Amino acid sequence: MIPVSGSENPQGVKLKISLWAMMVSTAIFVGLRLCCKYIRRRALWWDDYYIIVSWVTLLVSCITTTITINHGFGLHIYEIPVQNMKAVGILGNISGFFSVLAVLSCKVSFAATLLRLTDGWTRRFIWIIIATLVIPGSVSCAFFFTPIAGNAVVLFSIVFGAWSSACDIFLALLPWRILMKFHMYRREKVAVALAMSMGVFAGITGFVKCSTLQSFASGDFSFDGVSLTTWGFAEVACCIMAASIPTLRALFSPETTTNRRMPTLEVNITSGDSGAYDDSQQGRKDDRSDRSILDKRMNSAGASLTSEQTGLHPVSSSSNYEMDRLEAQCGKG
Structure with a gap:
């Protein structure tokens, strides 16, 4: 050519x-x-x-x-x-x-x-x-x-x-x-x-x-x-x-700068329930910009999580946690 x-x-x-x-x-x-x-x-x-x-x-x-x-x-x-x-x-x-x-x-x-x-x-x-x-x-x-x-x-x-x-x-x-x-x-x-x-x-x-x-x-x-x-x-x-x-x-997101692991967001789409539970940060301070709704389902031990146990406010939301779901990584550790 x-x-x-x-x-x-x-x-x-x-x-x-x-x-x-x-x-x-x-x-x-x-x-x-x-x-x-x-x-x-x-x-x-x-x-x-x-x-x-x-x-x-x-x-x-x-x-x-x-x-x-x-x-x-x-x-x-x-x-x-x-x-x-x-x-x-x-x-x-x-x-x-x-x-x-x-x-x-x-x-x-x-x-x-x-x-x-x-x-x-x-x-x-x-x-x-x-x-x-x-x-x-x-x-x-x-x-x-x-x-x-x-x-x-x-x-x-x-x-x-x-x-x-x-x-x-x-x-x-x-x-x-x-x-x-x-x-x-x-x-x-x-x-x-x-x-x-x-x-x-x-x-x-x-x-x-x-x-x-x-x-x-x-x-x-x-x-x-x-x-x-x-x-x-x-x-x-x-x-x-x-x-x-x-x-x-x-x-x-704050987690990027602090290099912390994001909590897993578990979703029940059929019932419309969604929640997040961070087993590594149970006692962390309640930060309004990083909170999520509680998971209404029972955990693996059969005990129901409460706001006192998780340190998360039951009616607040976390855009970081919800973005995990939107990034199609629900349930992925």
Whole structure:
């Protein structure tokens, strides 16, 4: 292949800068997310693994896209050296394949987090969302290696892209309902719900991306597809950062600075009871900002915990303890 200089491909240079800026931003968020897990001595769960997979697949897509840019992607098709055409096409399909995988992984990650906090119809609704993302998403991945008419691909991609973006909105709004089961101050509920609702921006970005999908049927995709590539990366980046924001609260909690272990939060979703019991801090001072509602269930010895035994006020709440649940680490020591 013949390299194409940046001066010959200014649109490609701008695209590279945008993609790598998003990669660095998402790397910071994922890194901080894992750091918070380590600080709070929490094991990684499925939602964390899906986020990692999403970032890695996005990185592969970014690398392959960078290679195609270095060999002509961003130029009009008639400006690309003939020797590069086949390789640019193949690498472009690989990039698109991993980009779709990144989208699916980050959305499933947030859905998996919510699964641990729900029951009943809400839980079933989340499973329906996951199924309607994974199944057509797999078909979308297959399109990159299947000779199907361009118009059919465009139509399917627009429908799936719109549904995928709508799912971001649905998943972003669910925390507002879920938090109603928590005994927290209103300002804490609003703050946590807003943090978990950042996926709305991923949905908005996804809808904008849908408006650029017509470029699939363009006879000059190497030039017209730059906008689609940019917004495709932006959707994944927004999703990864939005899914990581709630976890980052640990960086500002008192337990982070004192290096104390957070108490385990046990949750009975069906009955709506929630509580926390810290077996290492029974006698600690009653701090209004770090208290939680008592667990109304019996402990393993058959004795009922009281506020005098635990040192916790029975009607107060702790945003730190409740965030443990929202981070999908309920019952994980």
